[in-house]
Amino acid sequence: MADFDLPVQPDADAPKTMGERYLLPQILAGKPVRIFVDAPGASDKDYAKYQEILAKSYNKWFTGTADVIRSAKREQEFADIMPLLQKGVNVEFVDHASAADIWAHILPWSEVRWKCGPSAGGCYQRREGETPDLFLPKDHFVLKVLSSGQLGLSRVGLHEVGHSLGLSDQYDKAKDSTSHHRYSSAQSGKGVMSSLKKFSCDDADGIVNLIDLVRGVARGGNTGWKSLCPKSQDYYIRSQSALRSPYVLSLQEDNSLLLEIYQNGEKHSAQTYTMASQGAFLPLIPAKETVLQRDKFGRPLLSQGPHGEKIYYYYVFEAATRMAVLNGKALWLSQHNFVWNGRKKMDRTTFFFNQNGAFVTTGVVVSKNKGGSAFYIEENEAENRGLLVKLAFDKKGNSHVTEWREAYGIVEASAKKKQGDKEMSVASQAIRRQVEHHIGVGTREKIKSQLAKWYQIRQEQVKK
Ligand SMILES: [Zn+2]
Numbered sequence: 001m002a003d004f005d006l007p008v009q010p011d012a013d014a015p016k017t018m019g020e021r022y023l024l025p026q027i028l029a030g031k032p033v034r035i036f037v038d039a040p041g042a043s044d045k046d047y048a049k050y051q052e053i054l055a056k057s058y059n060k061w062f063t064g065t066a067d068v069i070r071s072a073k074r075e076q077e078f079a080d081i082m083p084l085l086q087k088g089v090n091v092e093f094v095d096h097a098s099a100a101d102i103w104a105h106i107l108p109w110s111e112v113r114w115k116c117g118p119s120a121g122g123c124y125q126r127r128e129g130e131t132p133d134l135f136l137p138k139d140h141f142v143l144k145v146l147s148s149g150q151l152g153l154s155r156v157g158l159h160e161v162g163h164s165l166g167l168s169d170q171y172d173k174a175k176d177s178t179s180h181h182r183y184s185s186a187q188s189g190k191g192v193m194s195s196l197k198k199f200s201c202d203d204a205d206g207i208v209n210l211i212d213l214v215r216g217v218a219r220g221g222n223t224g225w226k227s228l229c230p231k232s233q234d235y236y237i238r239s240q241s242a243l244r245s246p247y248v249l250s251l252q253e254d255n256s257l258l259l260e261i262y263q264n265g266e267k268h269s270a271q272t273y274t275m276a277s278q279g280a281f282l283p284l285i286p287a288k289e290t291v292l293q294r295d296k297f298g299r300p301l302l303s304q305g306p307h308g309e310k311i312y313y314y315y316v317f318e319a320a321t322r323m324a325v326l327n328g329k330a331l332w333l334s335q336h337n338f339v340w341n342g343r344k345k346m347d348r349t350t351f352f353f354n355q356n357g358a359f360v361t362t363g364v365v366v367s368k369n370k371g372g373s374a375f376y377i378e379e380n381e382a383e384n385r386g387l388l389v390k391l392a393f394d395k396k397g398n399s400h401v402t403e404w405r406e407a408y409g410i411v412e413a414s415a416k417k418k419q420g421d422k423e424m425s426v427a428s429q430a431i432r433r434q435v436e437h438h439i440g441v442g443t444r445e446k447i448k449s450q451l452a453k454w455y456q457i458r459q460e461q462v463k464k
Pocket of ligand 1 (some may be wrong): 160
């Protein structure tokens with residue numbers, strides 16, 4: 001699921017009702033889901049068809065979950081929710097937009113792409129304080145052919161309705177970024193939220209967990225309950241996958257790092273670490289670690305680095321976050337995940353650390369055989385200066401600077417494209433000298449060569 005435990009108002013405390021941003025609490029309270037259908041140019045017959053598809057989509061999430069439980073022969077175990085699931089959802093269609101809980105816009109695909117993004121088949125959107133929208137594509141044979149039959153109102157509708165209940169995407173391009181830091185599966189599952197295809201046991205797991213969260217039920221107590229997917233090793237304690245890392249790492253607004261430790265789905269402890277100021281540039285060259293603790297998949301959870309630092313690991317699907325701690329301070333936070341450049345899957349590593357009082361974010365993006373990029377951003381609030389460097393790498397690993405920006409006080413000098421600092425256009429030589437004095441030519445070359453070296457190391461690792 002996504003931001004299910006967040007309140008409707010951004011700065012409010014924890015929500016009174018879990019999932020209050022979504023439609024599930026009102027459904028569980030026995031209230032209808034009131035939908036306003038907006039389908040410009042549609043005939044009465046079309047409207048009737050759209051209403052039928054939308055009502056079916058809401059119901060499918062409940063009756064489909066009941067079907068999965070029944071075919072797993074686990075009705076007894078879920079006896080508390082079976083009647084509710086079998087009953088389905090009471091969907092009402094309203095004539096006035098203001099009376100609706102959700103608006104369903106059924107539009108030509110071109111308009112859906114305009115609203116949802118160039119490659120989207122549809123989307124669910126909500127803005128603070130406003131009625132949420134479903135943007136769904138009208139059925140059209142061109143759309144079906146282009147998507148090999150995947151994109152149609154029924155399939156896209158079922159997926160987007162899943163979002164309106166509180167589920168997040170499970171397909172590769174989105175799952176790391178939209179999934180909840182606790183309430184998400186340990187491994188990828190197949191289903192409506194991942195491929196738009198068939199309603200699956202993974203979708204059913206999600207609905208059971210959502211219902212339990214809203215009702216405050218800890219199904220199975222401290223031992224939890226086993227996934228409805230027969231081949232899955234996963235089980236859930238307090239609606240969270242028990243195979244998830246016990247550590248959750250996050251970067252706070254003041255650049256301190258938060259380590260939360262969970263046990264049996266409950267927060268056991270939390271600790272904030274400030275970042276140690278380090279003189280060394282780029283702590284990026286992989287160092288030998290001794291793994292102290294692993295998860296069920298064999299991935300490290302806790303290890304010890306060469307200087308005695310403890311390294312904590314936290315995973316959301318393929319995204320791995322690490323933090324190194326020594327003498328009560330954090331040395332660095334790093335993130336490893338995948339990003340998509342069109343259809344190209346790129347491997348990205350990012351480090352965050354404090355260098356001589358400046359907060360540094362630096363990363364490399366590498367593809368197997370098509371080049372990549374690297375960046376370096378330094379922010380020193382106390383001295384009011386900043387530096388941003390971006391490098392592009394070709395297939396052979398040759399680099400060129402695509403962006404170089406230096407800010408010092410109120411003066412900013414920037415150079416775009418190609419030669420970087422050689423072609424830097426600065427307003428006056430005086431300003432240039434001031435900036436150069438601060439950054440130093442030697443430091444520039446060092447940044448470039450270190451980024452290139454790091455890129456090369458990552459590329460060799462990714463190729464393997
Ligand atoms: Zn989606």
